[in-house]
Amino acid sequence: MRRVRRWLPGLLLVSPSIVAIAVFVYGLLGWNFKVAMSDQHDEISQGSFVRLENFIGIWEQERWGISVRHAIVFTVVFVGGALVLGWFLAFLMEKGIRGEGGFRAVYLFPMAVSFIATGVVWRWLMNSGTGERAVGLNSLLHYLGLDFLQWQWFRDPDWGMAAMAIPAIWQMSGYVMALFLAGFRGVPEELRESARVDGCGEWQVYRYIVLPMLRPVTLSALIILGHISLKVFDLIVAVSGKQIITDVPAIFMWTAVFDSHDPAKGATIAAYIVLSVAVFVIPYLVWNARKGKRS
């Protein structure tokens, strides 16, 4: 009885959220996979089990190949850009400049804006008109006398998705900066001191002491950015809508479900998105669990 008293209230307290997560996250996830493995290609039919047919068949669609390629370009540029920029900002701040609090707030503010709002503004900034018809960033480049840098931004057939990553970098690099700043601060001063005593230059202190100690922070940032990036939908809808030129899996999923009325196809794409995020998240969870055991 005494032992029951110890764990039962706690269990009761968390049970609503356990039930909610079981039903609304894992239950629906399971249902999604069930639909993805059926041939329910319209909203009326019941659909029967077809194993992985949809998962294989989708690779024959040109649009799917394009959207996957776009997602990869976007992820690489966005994650890389936000990590580098965030790290750089944190590096500058770490030196203890005056008014650090103010800078920190300024860099973090973009995160408070929703991707939709960011997208609406950047759609205008990244207007693809050039020359006489330049608006937004292209017109800024014109005033700076850098006309040769004007380009089509997200409408560029090859590197459009790299341009699409710019607003995302703008939005998330402040957050990465905050993560790294905390990481920098977590490096004990004694370690740096002793490295300096051993004859390290300031650069070497960073290279051999600080950077290795930032590895866990970098990994967290990578995972947080990576899963945002693979699921990106709102930003792209706000910037360019549902166009092939900026298609990503999440947009394709939307058109499959709500425009083509093809639940099985939509569920297949959703399943691929979940799996791709899982590739990021599961190793992290495993790594975390191992670390937890060790300590």
Add this chain to the structure above:
Amino acid sequence: MRRRWLAAVAVSVAGLLTLTACGGNDDKAAGGGQSGQKKVEVFSWWTGPGEADGLKAMREIFEKGNPGFTFYDAAVAGGSGDQARALLASKLQANQPPDTFQGHAGAELQGYIKAGKLEPLNSLYDELKLKDVLPQELIDQISVQGQVYSVPVNIHRSNVLWFNPSVLKEAGISAAPTTIEEFVADLDKVKKTGKIPLSIGSQWTAVHLLESVLLGSLGTDAYNQLWTANADWSGANVTKALENFKAILSYAGTPQEDWQPAAKQVADGEAAFNIMGDWAYGYFHNPAPGGLGKTSKTDFDWAASPGTDGTFMWLSDSFTLPKGAPNRDGALAWLKVAASKEGQDAFNPKKGSIPARKDADKSLYQDYLAWDLEQWASDKLAGSIQHGVVANDAWRTAINDAVGLFQQDKDVAKFQQALTDAAKNSGQ
């Protein structure tokens, strides 16, 4: 100790209750029944300037004529109905339909019809003698196996060529082109002056352009044939039409964000031509902030899109009667207003469209709309692709994908194959 127990139980029960509470909220809002007045939930995407005013005008007529009902405006804003349709689909699937909802008349409703979500309205058509006042061709094109499922409120025209007279003059073009060949020649003349020959917006505006080019190249009968069971998308005439599309597209300027900035390029004299539906008229003509406040015939002008004179490519907003509507009588009362001459003449001048009925009061429709009304009365009819008349949603989406891919690779053979496959797989 006991207190803690109680608190824990209370919190968890409260948590579970809030969870279950999510399900039951909607019924009250839809069913109504308070104070003897029954709510009629009218679902639409008319929230913009003009269209919302039109809806309000119809609402006033409805409330005056039906004191027993109150109008409940369930309009969802955004994206020419995209969001609204997504929400509607989930409502219908959960069997919680609104009392009546807006939809493009024609094939767009087919999914709902096949799923058994709509009631046929033949008896309403007979009661109101709508078959006498609506064009026969229109009724034929919106009927599915002899049944009509919606009441068209307005008619828009898709195949309109908008142009800037002074830009044309500068390029040495005396009149709007009447054939595709003339059009391509004119585009070339404009190109030499350094202006944008043809302005274009986001991907769907290219599909909109495609439907006008298909109609202009193939002719009305061959175009209408494409949407029937014995359609041949792989024929040489379609190849020719797609080659035309490619040629025309090669004169297009940088794609704009949407149709408005593209239309604005014509109004501002940056571009010569734009092919867009006649909602562009309201945008050109209405005073700011809703429009550009331009003068028709001097700042902008229009003609039937090249090769389509004598054919009216139409699209129409209509209202439906979902099965299991909570307030069926109220919905029918609304449909009667929507079908009436009074309702349509109140709505359409504000929305910038013409009534589907043939007996409209002509004095209410000026300028472009007068021309439009005249053409509607005399032209042959063809249905729009992009705006849900001839192709069901799956087919339309497949055509959109094909156009999006074609915009990138410009491969006509592949494009035609994609369109042929789309027709085959549409299930229409």
